Amino acid sequence: MQDVRREWPGAVELTVLIDDDGPRRALAYPALVGRPEPGDTVLLNTTALAMGLGTGGYAMVVAVPDRLPPDPAGPGHLVKARYTPLQATVLGADEQDSPHHGLLREADSLYGAPVIVADLHSALPPILAGLLAERPGTRVVYVMPDGGALPAWFSMSIAQLRAAGALAATVTVGQAFGGDLEAVTVHTGLLAARLVLDAEVIVVAQGPGNLGTGTKWGFSGVSAGEAINAAAVLDGRPVGCLRVSEGDARERHLGVSHHSLTAYGRVALARAQIAVPELGGPFGQRVAAAAASLGDRHELVPVGVEGLRDALASAEKDWGVRLSTMGRRLDEDLAYFLTAAAAGRHTAALLA
Template sequence: MITWRRGEVVDIRREWRGAVELTVRIEDDGNAGASVRALAYPELVGRPEPGDTVLLNTTAQTMGLGTGGYALVVALPDRLPADPPAGPGHLVKGRYSPLQAVVLGADEQDSPHHDVLRDADDLGAMPVVVADLHSALPAICAGVRAVRPGARIVYVMTDGGALPAWFSMTAAALREAGWLAGTVTTGQAVGGDLEAVTVHTGLLAARHVLGADIAVVTQGPGNLGTDTRWGFSGVAAGEAVNAAAALGGRAVAALRISDADARERHQGISHHSLTAYGRVALVAADVIVPEVAEPLASQLVADVAPLRARHRVVTVPVDGLDEALRSAPVKLSTMGRGLDEDYAHFLASAAAGRHAATLLPPTTAPTTTA
């Protein structure tokens, strides 16, 4: 189930918040001497340095995975990190796996935020934009900022894709650019500014601890699918709609749309969106359809029809969103396709962000003194 290799760190290629990318020379298989690209999370395994021996999980590379095509550092056997300092926190993530880690949850008793979250159960009509793919995140932020550039956006990351938030260069760059106010990792996901047990407490922490005006809920990088109606990780988008509504939020459903994906099940409105919002979401959301040109416009009208029985289908104009998308501080990419290669995908996500921003109360002009 796991492909193991031992190697030596050759150099550090680059790093971002929570992650270090390495070149590692393999030592112990038929390709001994070959170099691989590897990723280490210093919070879990310590910080590798050139010359260190590392134990690698090379399963993703063996399988030829795109998003997760790194060898992952599991341990530095000759230079173990120091024991973490004693302190509060008893949430175990990656439970009973070899890399289970203890973190301080925003919602647990030892947290300084526990008093705030203990009885919290209301988002105060905060817009919650829900999407299937992680690639929607920067486009949603772009759409929000096109209307309300000062809005505080918090990313609530579910555990359907990558578990470490540190894996996401996108989230790190958005945070550095000021497009995100923070990240909350929920379920088995780990590494956010705040940790939470569930999407529900993740949303409450986003609102009441990080001061979010808008939350964006989606999985981390990577999307698991099986070409079946129900066997895909994005089904959790429907559950996120339910969570937002249960807490008094305003759910905004970003549709997964494409006119570039070669797979029929993802052309127009993806079957992922139709299942998640049409079957799993049990309460009404604002389902956002971008104003696009023919022939895609007619296809979207037909595709979205089954969702009208439960949801509020809102058509959103897209003027100005091209500039907003091109101003993103990260490269836009979905399934290996960039902005111009799968324009409709990013436009749909940006339209959802624009709509969410229109749901915010008007800003109050600052008081001036003569």
């Protein structure tokens, strides 16, 4: 290891030297592997480098062989990333040793709390921008399932949103870990967000690094439809955030992405409110027409986007968070960010 480039809660970004390959970026999670120091030899997984991945384009530190971390000493019986070399034991909010077990043991309702569901992790900041521009101070908790990155520590956005006060807390569910609270399922994650962390609004979206195969069903975002079902069965108010793009080169994602149409139109069996942005012009008509196919199953709610471009730019500046989706910045795919912000704006109106 050569030096530390930067760090944020739960993660340290390093410069490492790999044989004759020169300096490369690497990422370590100190809670799992200890904290590497300059001069250390580190064992790396270089899969992401070899594949040229964008979101996860790091060599991942597997171990610091000459200086192992201390053995875990904390309470907890939930094993996440199970039966992998870096499996982690955590204390689940819903397990018997948790101080919250009594509260969650028979819990069965979100008491009408809105639950915004989105496909991509990049929707989290613009959702918050739209929501908090309309209703400052709203207490928002993010529930992160395991469709993308497993460690919540991978997300710089979470750390920046927390530091800025835009996000109150994170609950990691399923095989995901590293949140302020851990839970076994999306259902207990939602209940923990509402009952333990006092969320007024809950956002559910997979972590960074979603997976897609270009097939109708082979993408990790199908979990958005499952999250709609979970929110509804627990007496929440599910709000579907559409994945919309005007800048994606792939036809299946132009306008309303097939991810949203499949997740909300086929996977979600419960009724939700779907925020449909009023984008205007031919592209806005294209989005409205595609969203109309969801009208038999869900309530379509038109949402104006006036002023949301400024709210997004202000959020990026004030919170220090980088608005980016699939490598495209705010004005390179404005429709994507306006659509997510519109879901936040609509949700603020539900709390009025």
